[in-house]
Amino acid sequence: MRPRHHPVVRITHWVNVVAVLVMAGSGLRIFNAYPAFARKGEAFCCWPWEGMKAPAWLTFGGWLAGARNWHFAMMWVLAVNGLVYLGFIWLHGEWRDLVPRRGFLRDAREMARFYLFARPDHPRQGKHNALQRGAYFAMPIIGALLVLTGLALWKPVQLGWLTALFGGYAWARYWHFVAMLLLGLLAVVHVVMVLTTDPYSIISMTTGRYEERWSPEARNARPLVNLRPAAVDPAAVVPAAVVPAAVDPAAVVPAAVDPAAVVPAAVDPAAPVARHESRGQEDR
Numbered sequence: 645m646r647p648r649h650h651p652v653v654r655i656t657h658w659v660n661v662v663a664v665l666v667m668a669g670s671g672l673r674i675f676n677a678y679p680a681f682a683r684k685g686e687a688f689c690c691w692p693w694e695g696m697k698a699p700a701w702l703t704f705g706g707w708l709a710g711a712r713n714w715h716f717a718m719m720w721v722l723a724v725n726g727l728v729y730l731g732f733i734w735l736h737g738e739w740r741d742l743v744p745r746r747g748f749l750r751d752a753r754e755m756a757r758f759y760l761f762a763r764p765d766h767p768r769q770g771k772h773n774a775l776q777r778g779a780y781f782a783m784p785i786i787g788a789l790l791v792l793t794g795l796a797l798w799k800p801v802q803l804g805w806l807t808a809l810f811g812g813y814a815w816a817r818y819w820h821f822v823a824m825l826l827l828g829l830l831a832v833v834h835v836v837m838v839l840t841t842d843p844y845s846i847i848s849m850t851t852g853r854y855e856e857r858w859s860p861e862a863r864n865a866r867p868l869v870n871l872r873p874a875a876v877d878p879a880a881v882v883p884a885a886v887v888p889a890a891v892d893p894a895a896v897v898p899a900a901v902d903p904a905a906v907v908p909a910a911v912d913p914a915a916p917v918a919r920h921e922s923r924g925q926e927d928r
């Protein structure tokens with residue numbers, strides 16, 4: 645067992661889950677009070693479902709005023725929590741685990757190929773695979789768009805310049821809604837992948853601890869494939885030929901060592917290797 649997520653990351657993650665759920669549910673309830681982007685008597689180019697309400701079971705807050713109260717209360721939690729998380733990963737250096745690296749597109753393609761059974765072995769990864777990095781990097785950007793468009797809707801007079809920046813009130817509503825849909829889609833895919841591919845990471849996001857043999861890479865895990873922990877902890881796998889304890893100094897006679905027999909045969913290049921928690925290499 646070793647540390648994986650700092651307490652600040654864990655606490656802000658779970659606060660964020662509650663805040664996002666309440667914000668999305670109450671936002672949909674507010675939307676249902678006027679489920680269109682066109683003003684009365686006008687047309688709106690870019691929403692084919694004008695007048696269609698969100699299902700009631702997705703909404704939160706009971707009625708329009710109740711949903712507004714929840715939305716305006718929870719927006720502070722979401723914004724402050726998001727700033728604490730982003731400030732922490734910036735100061736602590738963990739932003740490096742989330743920012744796409746050189747070769748990101750190729751690494752993401754290799755991960756997708758693995759999930760689609762087009763390659764047999766899990767690509768090498770650091771703390772998060774390339775697809776996770778892409779998703780985790782996009783989430784705060786979409787979150788910032790949600791907050792900014794939200795401010796444009798909340799104070800369209802005092803912050804008129806911001807509302808104008810998004811194309812006016814109707815368009816600010818539209819971008820707010822589209823950003824919510826995008827974040828919701830990412831979050832649903834994220835949860836499905838966690839549950840079907842890396843359920844052990846829920847333990848790490850709760851207690852902070854993680855075992856290397858639980859990792860998708862050690863298990864060669866795809867969604868719903870290879871869910872059991874790997875039998876051997878890959879961090880403990882050291883090629884037999886390089887374990888010093890195995891060598892009895894008294895028995896070392898230079899002439900007895902055949903250089904050709906050392907190392908290569910003992911190392912299986914396909915075998916998972918130990919990696920640093922934060923900054924491992926993608927498949928090269």
Ligand code: HEM
Nearest residue numbers: 653660661664771772780783831834835838845846848849
């Ligand atoms: C019930 C819902 C959710 C569950 C069960 C869940 C679970 C998890 C787990 C287990 C991890 C750790 C993954 C790993 O260690 O490789 C994680 C990371 C993360 N999740 Fe979620 N998540 C949920 C909802 C959300 C939502 C709604 C968002 C954002 C809108 C989100 C954003 C993130 C981010 C950004 C990370 C990376 C954190 C970091 O390493 O700094 N999650 N999540």
